[in-house]
Each structure stands twice: as structure tokens, then as C-alpha cells.
Amino acid sequence: MSPRIAGAALVVVITLALVGCGGEGNDGDSGTTPRPDAAKRATTPAGNAPSAVPTTVIGEIKGPEGIVVTLASAVRDKGGFVTVSGTVANRGTKPYTPLTWRSKETEMKSQSSVSGASLIDQAGKKRYLVLRDTDGECLCTTGLVNIRPGETRSVFAQFPAPPAGVTDVDFQLPTMPSVRIRISG
Numbered sequence: 001m002s003p004r005i006a007g008a009a010l011v012v013v014i015t016l017a018l019v020g021c022g023g024e025g026n027d028g029d030s031g032t033t034p035r036p037d038a039a040k041r042a043t044t045p046a047g048n049a050p051s052a053v054p055t056t057v058i059g060e061i062k063g064p065e066g067i068v069v070t071l072a073s074a075v076r077d078k079g080g081f082v083t084v085s086g087t088v089a090n091r092g093t094k095p096y097t098p099l100t101w102r103s104k105e106t107e108m109k110s111q112s113s114v115s116g117a118s119l120i121d122q123a124g125k126k127r128y129l130v131l132r133d134t135d136g137e138c139l140c141t142t143g144l145v146n147i148r149p150g151e152t153r154s155v156f157a158q159f160p161a162p163p164a165g166v167t168d169v170d171f172q173l174p175t176m177p178s179v180r181i182r183i184s185g
Helices: 003-021
Strands: 041-043 050-052 059-062 067-076 081-090 118-121 126-129 152-160 168-172 179-182
Touching (some): 059 179, 067 168
16 A cells, blocks of 8 residues: 555544544633534535535634635644644635645646645744655645535645644645644644
């Protein structure tokens, strides 16, 4: 199994575990907020199978043309990575392809991804970029083309983990405002 597929499978497992456990044991200090619309369903990129809308929100970014990125989790794992997961929703009236969210690297094969995302540790004055596999592909969502009005898609990006004492970071996507999120785990 390639590292990219293994990484993607790990993200799916973590996301499913977090969605299944969301909202329980919330002591008010976790930085998450229960979603009032948790029962709503969204379509997948194929448009034929429902996918769960996040039950918790650790951050939300509102961009141009009705695009909303909702972050559901930022999980630190024992391998030294942080995986940020959430959704991108098109609440506008026109299809949207976020080509500006990709990194500026010329060797990137996927031209429609969140490979340009970063985590910023303000206190430590460090920027953490999306990880790459051995083929140079990002460990992140790719294929973000033609997001239709009313459509919601899952997104994720995996980063090197900041030092253990760093729990609050800014999540950034190119051309979008940044949002402060809390790393769990």
C-alpha cells in the first residue's frame, strides 16, 4: 500500500471516529461547538451518496462567492503529524473550483487541491506546510473541481506537528482569511 493511500485511509478512520464521538464529554474548554444542523446531509463529489456534515466546528472560513470552509478537527497523532479535517460548502450561485488553494510548487501533479494550506504557530514564529508523499503529491484533498451550488465536500490536509506544547495555531488557505484552531490529541 502506498504511503499516500495509507495516509488517506488513516484520515478516513480518524474522521469517522471523531464524527462518531463528537459532542460527548465536552467540558466547554475543547474549542468545539455543537452543530445545530448536524442532521443535515451533504452530497459527495459523485453526487450520489450522502456524507456526514461535521458535528463539531473548531473553525470556519467564509470566502468569496459563498464558499465556506468548516473545520471539524485538528488531531495530533503519535507519528508526529497533525491532520486537519472538515468540509467545503458552496453556498453561492455558481460552480466553484478553488485553483488558488493549491501550492505554488511547479512539480505538483494535482492542480485542484488544498496543497497550499498551512498551519501558523504565531508564538514560535513557524509555518507548517502540507506534507508530501514520496511522489511529491500532497497528503491532502485533491480533485476539488466544479463544486456545485449547494454542494458540500469533505477536505483534509496533513501537516508536521508543532511542538507538543503548541495547541493553538492559525489555519490558512491562500486567498482566504485565516482562522485560529485548537489541536487535540
